[in-house]
Amino acid sequence: MKKRVLVADKIHSGAVKMMENAGLEVIVNFDITHEALKSRVSEFDALIVRSRTKVTRDIIEAGKRLALIARSGVGLDNVDLEAAEERGIRVVNSPEASSISVAELTIGAMISLMRNIHTADRSMKEGKWLKKELEGRELKGKTLGIIGLGRIGQEVARRAIVFQMKILAYDILEERRLEAEKMGVEFVGTSRDALEKLLRESDVITLHVPYQPETAYMIGAKEISLMKNKAYILNVARGGILDEKALYEALKNGKIAGAALDCYEEEPPSNLHFAELPNLLCTPHLGSATQEALIANSNIIAEKVIDFFKKQMQKIN
Numbered sequence: 001m002k003k004r005v006l007v008a009d010k011i012h013s014g015a016v017k018m019m020e021n022a023g024l025e026v027i028v029n030f031d032i033t034h035e036a037l038k039s040r041v042s043e044f045d046a047l048i049v050r051s052r053t054k055v056t057r058d059i060i061e062a063g064k065r066l067a068l069i070a071r072s073g074v075g076l077d078n079v080d081l082e083a084a085e086e087r088g089i090r091v092v093n094s095p096e097a098s099s100i101s102v103a104e105l106t107i108g109a110m111i112s113l114m115r116n117i118h119t120a121d122r123s124m125k126e127g128k129w130l131k132k133e134l135e136g137r138e139l140k141g142k143t144l145g146i147i148g149l150g151r152i153g154q155e156v157a158r159r160a161i162v163f164q165m166k167i168l169a170y171d172i173l174e175e176r177r178l179e180a181e182k183m184g185v186e187f188v189g190t191s192r193d194a195l196e197k198l199l200r201e202s203d204v205i206t207l208h209v210p211y212q213p214e215t216a217y218m219i220g221a222k223e224i225s226l227m228k229n230k231a232y233i234l235n236v237a238r239g240g241i242l243d244e245k246a247l248y249e250a251l252k253n254g255k256i257a258g259a260a261l262d263c264y265e266e267e268p269p270s271n272l273h274f275a276e277l278p279n280l281l282c283t284p285h286l287g288s289a290t291q292e293a294l295i296a297n298s299n300i301i302a303e304k305v306i307d308f309f310k311k312q313m314q315k316i317n
């Protein structure tokens with residue numbers, strides 16, 4: 001009997017074909033509601049989701065024959081991992097697929113911040129010609145502090161090097177030192193002192209750590225106070241790593257020159273007082289929202305689903 005896969009969120013059609021060609025029966029229902037999913041999930045061996053579908057305990061318990069949950073993209077915050085583990089359901093994702101898209105958005109946001117592109121666009125459309133007021137700064141010769149030198153942090157570093165920036169990197173993993181050195185990046189270390197050195201010496205700081213209890217509000221009022229006056233900060237990682245209230249104050253009182261946010265403590269944010277800050281560039285969690293990342297995520301997930309059932313068959317035979 002064919003293994004049945006339910007695709008509950010949008011993936012690329014080529015990935016659906018790949019799974020069908022591998023002998024899986026694939027049912028696509030991109031807009032399925034929570035209730036409909038709960039009533040139908042018992043018919044499937046695998047469930048594919050992105051961030052829209054919440055794979056909660058009730059869904060997992062209703063999925064009597066579920067063997068695999070595949071989350072296309074980074075993060076597993078929308079899957080109840082404990083419930084899945086209790087039922088022996090394997091959970092996979094594709095964190096490797098969006099690194100380039102997120103790194104490119106980071107570089108784009110950094111350039112926009114330092115050249116006031118977002119402000120210039122808004123003011124032109126309001127009928128203003130702010131040529132003198134919007135004097136910017138070059139990236140060349142500036143120090144970029146990267147917090148979290150994993151996949152995305154390293155892609156950002158590679159691109160920033162081309163702009164002739166000096167790069168400092170902080171990470172909790174000592175193994176990153178060697179990777180940093182190979183790229184020509186100065187690894188400041190793994191300690192609190194190292195983080196503070198990076199905060200003090202960087203002209204631009206960008207966050208690329210996961211959201212975890214240890215990284216919650218990793219950058220708050222104290223850390224911002226250590227930053228250079230008129231430095232910039234970007235959070236293209238996850239909401240809650242950077243304390244939004246502290247950021248608001250620092251932007252308002254001019255301690256920092258500008259900030260870019262792609263991720264928020266609440267999404268979409270209900271606190272629109274951000275809108276009054278001209279030195280804040282906001283994007284609606286667009287990090288991996290590119291055609292290329294959608295295709296890469298979909299293909300990686302399809303391969304992982306195919307591989308999972310192939311291995312399952314090999315075990316039986």
Ligand SMILES: NC(=O)c1ccc[n+]([C@@H]2O[C@H](COP(=O)([O-])OP(=O)(O)OC[C@H]3O[C@@H](n4cnc5c(N)ncnc54)[C@H](O)[C@@H]3O)[C@@H](O)[C@H]2O)c1
Binds near residue numbers: 148151176209210288
């Ligand atoms: N904006 C978006 O749409 C978007 C898309 C994809 C990923 N992301 C986010 O980007 C971030 C990085 O993703 P990645 O693929 O590079 O992950 P990764 O796992 O490859 O890298 C993360 C790095 O952070 C380091 N780290 C973890 N905890 C730390 C701590 N407490 N202090 C210092 N360093 C720490 C790890 O050692 C690792 O080197 C994640 O938060 C992810 O959720 C955002």
